[in-house]
Amino acid sequence: MYNPHDPQLTDALAQVTDPVDIVFCCLGTTRREAGSKAAFIHADYTLVVDTALTGRRLGAQHMLVVSSMGANAHSPFFYNRVKGEMEEALIAQKWPRLTIARPSMLLGDRTTRRVNETLFAPLFRLLPGNWKSIDARDVARAMLAEALAPAQEGVTILTSSQLREKAG
Numbered sequence: 001m002y003n004p005h006d007p008q009l010t011d012a013l014a015q016v017t018d019p020v021d022i023v024f025c026c027l028g029t030t031r032r033e034a035g036s037k038a039a040f041i042h043a044d045y046t047l048v049v050d051t052a053l054t055g056r057r058l059g060a061q062h063m064l065v066v067s068s069m070g071a072n073a074h075s076p077f078f079y080n081r082v083k084g085e086m087e088e089a090l091i092a093q094k095w096p097r098l099t100i101a102r103p104s105m106l107l108g109d110r111t112t113r114r115v116n117e118t119l120f121a122p123l124f125r126l127l128p129g130n131w132k133s134i135d136a137r138d139v140a141r142a143m144l145a146e147a148l149a150p151a152q153e154g155v156t157i158l159t160s161s162q163l164r165e166k167a168g
Contacts, residue, residue, distance in 0.1 A: 013050050013051060017058070021062070022062045023063045024065075025051045025065045025066070026140075026143075027043060027044065028044055029043045040079075045085060045089070049086065049089045052065075053093070061097060062151075063097070063099070064101065064146060066139060066143075067083045068083040068102060068103070069159070069160055070083070071084040073087070091155055097151060097156075099155075099156045099157075101139055101142065101158045101163055102157060102160065103160045103163055106133070107135045132161075132164075134163055134164055137167075138167035139163050145166045
């Protein structure tokens with residue numbers, strides 16, 4: 001397990017040599033936890049793209065990544081823009097199969113307390129459709145189900161509702 005705020009993670013990826021078939025990347029943080037915009041970009045863009053490049057180098061044919069519901073490279077919101085830019089960078093790598101999970105507010109155990117999530121989690125549990133919060137374990141179950149499903153080439157984007165459905 002690596003700390004996504006550790007700049008040494010990129011060096012660790014370069015040392016991986018065993019072949020892989022599938023890459024799962026669930027790295028993510030907040031700007032507040034990262035400490036700066038640059039550190040956030042490192043965790044949510046650079047490390048994700050580097051992980052994907054490492055996977056391709058090792059022969060992976062399928063990449064599954066956790067992004068965010070509002071991901072958009074042209075968003076005026078920094079968080080959503082970085083997530084969208086990360087998605088575009090992965091799409092540009094021309095993966096045979098790329099699955100992008102776009103959950104809404106993620107629920108689950110955390111090592112740090114996120115004030116906004118603590119305040120808004122009860123509300124997001126009540127919202128309909130894609131706005132309804134989702135447990136991180138359900139995102140993991142859905143990604144695993146997608147990885148084990150018959151090959152569907154190209155890019156698949158899974159909304160929060162679709163993630164809940166696939167999680168069972």
